[in-house]
Amino acid sequence: MTLDKDKGLEMLRVMLMTRAIEERLIRLYHQGKIYGGVYTGYGQEATGAATAALAGPNDIFTPCIRNLSAHIGRGASAMDVFRQWLGRKDGPTGGRDSNVHFGSAENGVYAMISHLGAMIPVCVGAVMGRRYRGLDSVGFAFIGDGGTSTGDFHEAVNFAAVRDVPVVIMIENNHYAYSTPTREQYRCKHLVDRAAGYGIEGIRVDGNDAVAMAEALGPVVEDIRRNPRPVLVEADTMRMRGHGEHDDFSYVPKELLDAYAARDPIRLARKQAADHGWADDAAADALAGEIQSVVDDAYKAALAESRPDASTLTLGVYAGD
Amino acid sequence: MTLDKDKGLEMLRVMLMTRAIEERLIRLYHQGKIYGGVYTGYGQEATGAATAALAGPNDIFTPCIRNLSAHIGRGASAMDVFRQWLGRKDGPTGGRDSNVHFGSAENGVYAMISHLGAMIPVCVGAVMGRRYRGLDSVGFAFIGDGGTSTGDFHEAVNFAAVRDVPVVIMIENNHYAYSTPTREQYRCKHLVDRAAGYGIEGIRVDGNDAVAMAEALGPVVEDIRRNPRPVLVEADTMRMRGHGEHDDFSYVPKELLDAYAARDPIRLARKQAADHGWADDAAADALAGEIQSVVDDAYKAALAESRPDASTLTLGVYAGD
Amino acid sequence: MIESTYLEGIRAGLQAEMREDENVILFGQDIAAFGGAFKVTLGFLDEFGPKRVFNTPISESAMIGSAIGMATQGLRPVVELQFADFGLTAVHQIMNNAAMTHYRTGIPVPITLRMPCGGGFGGGPFHSEELEGLFCNMPGLKVVYPAFPGDARGLLVSAIRDPNPVIYLENKYLYRHVKEMIPRKADPVPLGIARICRTGRDAVILTYGAMVHESIQAAERVAADAGYGVMVIDMRTLKPYDEDTVLSAVAACNRVLIVHEGCRTCGFGAELAALVAEKAFHLLDAPVRRMTAPDVPVPFAPELEKAYRPDADKIEQALMELLEF
Amino acid sequence: MIESTYLEGIRAGLQAEMREDENVILFGQDIAAFGGAFKVTLGFLDEFGPKRVFNTPISESAMIGSAIGMATQGLRPVVELQFADFGLTAVHQIMNNAAMTHYRTGIPVPITLRMPCGGGFGGGPFHSEELEGLFCNMPGLKVVYPAFPGDARGLLVSAIRDPNPVIYLENKYLYRHVKEMIPRKADPVPLGIARICRTGRDAVILTYGAMVHESIQAAERVAADAGYGVMVIDMRTLKPYDEDTVLSAVAACNRVLIVHEGCRTCGFGAELAALVAEKAFHLLDAPVRRMTAPDVPVPFAPELEKAYRPDADKIEQALMELLEF
Numbered sequence A, B: 001m002t003l004d005k006d007k008g009l010e011m012l013r014v015m016l017m018t019r020a021i022e023e024r025l026i027r028l029y030h031q032g033k034i035y036g037g038v039y040t041g042y043g044q045e046a047t048g049a050a051t052a053a054l055a056g057p058n059d060i061f062t063p064c065i066r067n068l069s070a071h072i073g074r075g076a077s078a079m080d081v082f083r084q085w086l087g088r089k090d091g092p093t094g095g096r097d098s099n100v101h102f103g104s105a106e107n108g109v110y111a112m113i114s115h116l117g118a119m120i121p122v123c124v125g126a127v128m129g130r131r132y133r134g135l136d137s138v139g140f141a142f143i144g145d146g147g148t149s150t151g152d153f154h155e156a157v158n159f160a161a162v163r164d165v166p167v168v169i170m171i172e173n174n175h176y177a178y179s180t181p182t183r184e185q186y187r188c189k190h191l192v193d194r195a196a197g198y199g200i201e202g203i204r205v206d207g208n209d210a211v212a213m214a215e216a217l218g219p220v221v222e223d224i225r226r227n228p229r230p231v232l233v234e235a236d237t238m239r240m241r242g243h244g245e246h247d248d249f250s251y252v253p254k255e256l257l258d259a260y261a262a263r264d265p266i267r268l269a270r271k272q273a274a275d276h277g278w279a280d281d282a283a284a285d286a287l288a289g290e291i292q293s294v295v296d297d298a299y300k301a302a303l304a305e306s307r308p309d310a311s312t313l314t315l316g317v318y319a320g321d
Numbered sequence C, D: 001m002i003e004s005t006y007l008e009g010i011r012a013g014l015q016a017e018m019r020e021d022e023n024v025i026l027f028g029q030d031i032a033a034f035g036g037a038f039k040v041t042l043g044f045l046d047e048f049g050p051k052r053v054f055n056t057p058i059s060e061s062a063m064i065g066s067a068i069g070m071a072t073q074g075l076r077p078v079v080e081l082q083f084a085d086f087g088l089t090a091v092h093q094i095m096n097n098a099a100m101t102h103y104r105t106g107i108p109v110p111i112t113l114r115m116p117c118g119g120g121f122g123g124g125p126f127h128s129e130e131l132e133g134l135f136c137n138m139p140g141l142k143v144v145y146p147a148f149p150g151d152a153r154g155l156l157v158s159a160i161r162d163p164n165p166v167i168y169l170e171n172k173y174l175y176r177h178v179k180e181m182i183p184r185k186a187d188p189v190p191l192g193i194a195r196i197c198r199t200g201r202d203a204v205i206l207t208y209g210a211m212v213h214e215s216i217q218a219a220e221r222v223a224a225d226a227g228y229g230v231m232v233i234d235m236r237t238l239k240p241y242d243e244d245t246v247l248s249a250v251a252a253c254n255r256v257l258i259v260h261e262g263c264r265t266c267g268f269g270a271e272l273a274a275l276v277a278e279k280a281f282h283l284l285d286a287p288v289r290r291m292t293a294p295d296v297p298v299p300f301a302p303e304l305e306k307a308y309r310p311d312a313d314k315i316e317q318a319l320m321e322l323l324e325f
């Protein structure tokens, strides 16, 4: 599959927006202006951008910690994101849940719970639910290298395989789970080696190259849409910052960071946009500038919004009450 | 590896003893003389017999529902077994736990909990514990085809692989999990296809042929003893009765049962014993006869023993109290 | 009116809702052609077809997690756990995922988890557990526990229609041990409303599940033998529970015995005793009493299990002590 | 005497026992070179080496299940959960496997599960949970919950030496918020014995964890402002709990306030209220009162979490109502 200009530019926009928001969040954290921790997907923006570019209106996403780009790709605005991080009353979780734990029913994006792996079966079930109702739906379930060690990962992938549910299990192998390197996490060569054990296809992709990913996965997604079954994807990428901003990630060798810094997904996407004639440097700069001001405005607007009212604490524990 | 006469006969003894005990249990169930259900490993006696034949004194076993032969192979007596099934005070669990839920600290055999998969990490940890203390220990963790779908199976196998723990994960694929056929349980071709996903070796064996299993696995067990790592074994076998004796297993096609009936592990072992010159038919009959009277006597003796005293109900919830 | 066992009540409730609403679907281990370990869903595959009734691998977390996904996309999945005990492999899905989603996101999660529970038949430690104490401590869950065939049906109908995750505890001992005449039509029994099974003014027993029947028996014996009138209240819904009925009963009777089959410490009886102590202190003529199983795994041997499990004899004795305090 | 934070107390207890007994080993996610998410075990890898201190994959069930295997072969494993919340993926290992093995087989399972818990810092629903209500309902577990640095050390020493599975709850808010002078030597603090933190005869507060500090503050305020003497009892061990100390305190004070940070229904406060209602009914001058969080997931935003979590202000108000009943 060859990507068209619209998709190419859309991916670039998603990545730029994601980066701009997260840079702001990082700054806010170090200024002491964020309540709680800050966790980003810095350097991993391509996976969410590429999968969102392949997804249709009824598709389901269950993003993990590092997948702000998936949220943005599915339609989350900078405003939604800041409202969430600032715990605003009108944000996606109304201040009840924190940071990356938000979603959007309209966008088919689920708000993750923290227990790693636990959202994969939710993704599988949501796709089953939509398909039961006759909708053409495919799922995109994100998980880290560390998250593949959970029982939930195994149960859910096997369940999807047995029930023929079209879900892309997107493993973002970013070399570390918090401080734990992959050699203390698993012993197979590549995590896609697990695919055979579920009787499904496994595909390795360069997780920093959105264009290549979209081109490689496009036909696969179309195929599982028609012939429903899960597929396991392992995207090689790198967490370019600490687990959270409190973490100096001194346990990561500098050479490894340097190697991936040289392959920054946004730099690469800009180069590809130029090469394909979708946007030259000036056009990309202009886009980045526009996005930056959307992000700046959104932050300011969210900051001015109200916080949740303590009197609402016990409302909505149950639906329908 | 070629098996010697001692081991060959020992395996035959274990299987005959297992069969004799379970036939008695089956009869007792249908006579209404057993409290609770009866679950046997009828037709699956070879796996426990073969692994026990390969095991050393410090090895660890975590048997499942169908592995009475592993208990017997590790030294459980018919008396232990009947005391357990009859809930006798002096039985392995003193009437506190039921039927197959017993073990023996001296024999390195653990009393399973019901939650499928949950004993695999226990096996892994027990081997780690023994090796930490300088003992030469290998583990044998049994699990059914159905049990491989649990999160615990995955976590434990991966954990053992990462920590280099020598454990034989013995999957007994007997085609059904209760009424559920394997096609509703997994979609890989063979369950050993999962081995690669853990970076470990996978071996398929004929689970009804104890001699062939012992010969195939012998070198593997010796090797992992020296170069510690787990190995995944899939033994093809068949549950020749219902899930429990209450179950008429009418969901199993007759042809399938017939095919495995023709490959009954005990009939095969007797033939091999004769072929190898370990025991001719008359000698095997004599052995079976001896075992039968041991079993009959044990049952009678256990039946005469006392039941637990209600006043002990709350004792021993905590150790050291 | 038709005669129905408890098990038939469950089956009828499930069937009624599946006929009513095609978004009700059912899955679990061995529940399709086989009809489930207890045969509750026998015939369902034929009637409703393989899209609505299917088997799953032995993967409780995937079962419950996928039910959450389906429920948030318009279905009303009913998941059968083979035994409640095995639900403990997926507590994070029940508590953190199913029960907290609405509070966090405003999206309802209408799932019903059918959990066969309780002992009395030699099931041993892992097939007899009573887990309501745990579930009632999880914010966002509803917990239902019928004692009678009609309630089994009507509460299941309500559980399935409820927009929240509902733990539907079904007592295995009662499956075939209780029968009653019930109307043909499967009307819902509202959640959160207790049932007064027996009236009386000398003491009240607060209970649920199999212990309702043991309590009624005990109450009848103290009536016959000593002329006392003992009210028996079947809580039916444990979360949210029916505070009003409990407090009115305490006001009327002034003596309270709480009975349940599960462990004592932090069990649901502790909650009821705390409620009474907080809100009806001045109405009591004697200390609240709990008659529960001890903090012990459910033992297998009949001698031990009999000692473990409350029954009419033990309840009668506790009642007499309470009445003569 | 040395000054120690709560976190340092935990570290010191762990270190003392690891020095004492080479069968004490430690594992969990990120606990080796990195020292754990909260840096409790920083330096342990260097001191004790990779055989005794190692990282694990993100596999709570394998971690706890393997600890059971080790413990039954002579080791005394201490498992660090990154957050207590994640232990909910392995409840069957904790409850059905670890806690029931001794009763079933007579084989002791000396494991210690370190579980950072509690809120007050914007952790949101999945990094702030208080789970003692659940654990106390599981037969065969011990549950420990220190409030002070010295107790954190001494109770951990006892937990590790105890031949049973012990849930060791450590309150994250207290890690760096409390300091005290403690002796150099890490003597064990016995399990099952509550601590009287403050004396008084007008009312008693039964509490534990972070709420001990809030309660002491509230007690001091009512002393200063209204002249009341309020006893504060830190339960320290929740299972088995110290019935004697509680009952003596009730006898002395006649008014009881129970305070905890976790949810209300079937929480540990329900158990304490039930105990008092059963055994000290005649000693009460006012109904027992529970001051707990509501049955709500722990919310993230500070406004909401402040409303959610009991604190000195709320406790003071409840105390005044109780004292003036």
Ligand SMILES: Cc1ncc(C[n+]2csc(CCOP(=O)(O)OP(=O)(O)O)c2C)c(N)n1
Pocket: A065, A066, A114, A115, A116, A143, A144, A145, A146, A147, A148, A150, A174, A176, A177, A178, A239, A243, D029, D058, D060, D082, D086, D089
């Ligand atoms: C079941 C569970 N155990 C532990 C944690 C704590 N935890 C949060 S993130 C994390 C590391 C995740 O690593 P990985 O899956 O590789 O994702 P990454 O952070 O690298 O994107 C851990 C251990 C958790 N969230 N869930």
Ligand SMILES: Cc1ncc(C[n+]2csc(CCOP(=O)(O)OP(=O)(O)O)c2C)c(N)n1
Pocket: B065, B066, B114, B115, B116, B143, B144, B145, B146, B147, B148, B150, B174, B176, B177, B178, B239, B243, C029, C058, C060, C082, C086, C089
């Ligand atoms: C976690 C869990 N879920 C459900 C069950 C109920 N159960 C007991 S045995 C069984 C089928 C087991 O099948 P398999 O693993 O293939 O073993 P087999 O009986 O064929 O030897 C089931 C579902 C259980 N024991 N544990």
Ligand SMILES: [Mg+2]
Pocket: A144, A145, A146, A172, A173, A174, A175, A176, A177, A178
């Ligand atoms: Mg990672």
Ligand SMILES: [Mg+2]
Pocket: B144, B145, B146, B172, B173, B174, B175, B176, B177, B178
């Ligand atoms: Mg099987």
